[in-house]
Amino acid sequence: MSETIQTSQPEVTTEDTKSVRWGSIISWTVVIGILAMLAWGLLNSSKTRPEAGEVAPEFNMQYFNGYEWEGLSASNLSNMQGKVVVLNFWASWCLECKLEADLLEASWRKYQNDDVVFVGITYADVEPNAIQYLLDYDVTYPNAPDLGTIISSDYEITGVPETFIIDKRGVISHVQIGAVSEQLLTTKIDQLLAQGE
């Protein structure tokens, strides 16, 4: 004895198959795109400050009016290869920056004829205030605004002042969080100048 039932065969048209196939392609593209964006976001958020021993991230600067370096109104880190670079992040609203302003200028004047470059980058500052600060402290070494906050993002600074001392090969030698001291600047610069390239 056997039981019989009646069933109807599903009618699947070519149109249905095509639309489902295209739908799958689009949906997978969207899913992969969203995952890629998330991955990119995670990678960016997990970036850490470049530390001593790491290659210093490249940066481009357009100096403030009245400032230049070797006749250039704009330059980048690559231009400074072969020189010790003292990269200082500061802001006119930063009280601690004012404590080191005179020292940085004095050190620049001391070393400017050696293979040393001092570079100041303003962080989240208002241009008229930054220029007034430079005038107030009689800062003569090249200074530039951080347009688009790109340089401070690449160096992952967590505040100001922060100073990166970079050797002649473009490798970070020291990261100073907070104001620099005369002893630190002199010791580090002399040591890096003695190293050669």
Next chain:
Amino acid sequence: MSRIQFSTWDRKRMARSTVVLLVTLFLMALAIPTMAQEVIDDDQVNEIAKEVYCPVCESTPLDVCETLACADWRELIRTKLSEGQTKEEIFAYFANQYGDRVLASPPKKGFNLILWVGPIVAIAVGLFFFSRYLQVLKASNQQEAPTSTAGPVVEQTLPAADDYTARIEQELAKK
């Protein structure tokens, strides 16, 4: 027609009047830019500041941020408003100087466009697939409850039901 002749006194008076007029015009000309720079109150500044985020204190809008940096930024907004700049011009300035991330609503261009279009595309694709799923579900329901006109009919035996019946018959035969 007789010619009008001015006395020395008249000439002096006219000269004085001309000087007074010129001085008045000069002072008015000086006053025009001052008049154009209208006084901007805090509400006008905060209307823009609430849509700007200073990188120093992330996730705190500029209008409520109490740091010195944010105070400077608010003053900059006030200056730009007094110069007659529009909200859009001020946002563009901030984006150029400090990056798009300082704006609550990033400009709809370049990579930022994905942020605006992405969710809409994702919702559209989701709706498409949901509608397809509903169609398939509806079709399968129709298959489970066939009508006499529901397409070609085939006869099918169910092996499981057949086994079950056979076992019952065997058990009955034993008795």
